[in-house]
Amino acid sequence: MSILITNIQELLQVREENTLKLSGNQMKELPTIKDAYLLIDNDTIVDFGSMIDVSTIKADKIIDATGKLVLPTWCDSHTHIVYAGDRSQEFVDRINGLSYEDIANRGGGITNSAKILQNTSEDELYNQSIARLKNVMTLGTGAIEIKSGYGLTPEAELKMLRVIKRIKKEFPLKVKATFLGAHALPLEYKDNKQGYLDQIINVMLPQIAKENLAQYIDIFCEKGYFDLNDTEQILNAGKHYNLIPKIHVNQFNAFGGIALAVKHNALSVDHLEQLNPEDIKALKDSDTIAVALPSCSYFLSIPYTPGRQIIDAGLPLALASDYNPGSTPSGNMNFVVSTACIKMRLTPEEAINAATINGAYAMGISNQYGSITKGKKANLIITKPISSYNYLPYAFGDNHIDTVIINGQVI
């Protein structure tokens, strides 16, 4: 089946196939074609160009995009979309004055989500998760990374990863799985952190590798959770199974986690609300990308990742949602892009680059996703009629999407 999109007011993010990530000043440019067409054959972008050249092209289906923009779908490189229940009560507790730490100390937080998930069947967990997944697909997400980390027992962590595997098989969007066993310390291991790390290393990891359930490994490297020594152990253990690190680091405190991640060739370092000059220095001359999660800062009222500083230092930056029940109960990447412009002072070009090609890089798929490039997957957003791409982040909180195409299928 071929689809021809005609009369596109502006086709965004047109790139050569060798562009796999954008750093620093490169992020300021968003190459486009005005008055364009784009041709899809099955699941692949096969041609595009100026409308002047379209007359000889035939297709099974034609979509007229007069007044509309076309861009690649969002690549959301950091989510926890597989979870059970929600934490709306803790949301109210926080409004009434409790801190994230207070709530965690009362048995709330991540361990609360883990308790609910442990008591939820795999089918039920799948059903709850795909309702959220279908929603983010209609909001323009065409590739997504999903983490475990709300199980915290071998059985429940494997349950999460099997649900991710099933999603990968049954949905057209691209899915990457990350094992985040070291997300929090389960209550039973409150006074025996090494015991839990040993369980991750000796029980969970071998089984995950055997079933091929994850491509990446993650840890919450943070004061009160897991320190540098724990992180080193987990990343080394992951390496044994060829799991590449993508880690939670510098959310509340900066204490050397970024340099450690770079030393282990991490694909990404995520959060970075706290950042010092040594962290920037560690990222220079590395292949590790910084990932900012502005919806999390918005929801928790914590500082935003200094994205401006990261880009101005010549580094690459990606944007992701962090969709999770505790700190970001939203997977809306349109809001992420808007918030990055409003609160982090990214330009619309930088924010769109960060949420497409650089997001794809942060999950290791930018050779196939994240730009309008011949041979890449046909993952496209067609907007409603709008004046320019600046309007997307500017008119925040509204849905500007008319049509989403994922893997060549109209969603």
Ligand SMILES: [Zn+2]
């Ligand atoms: Zn996260």
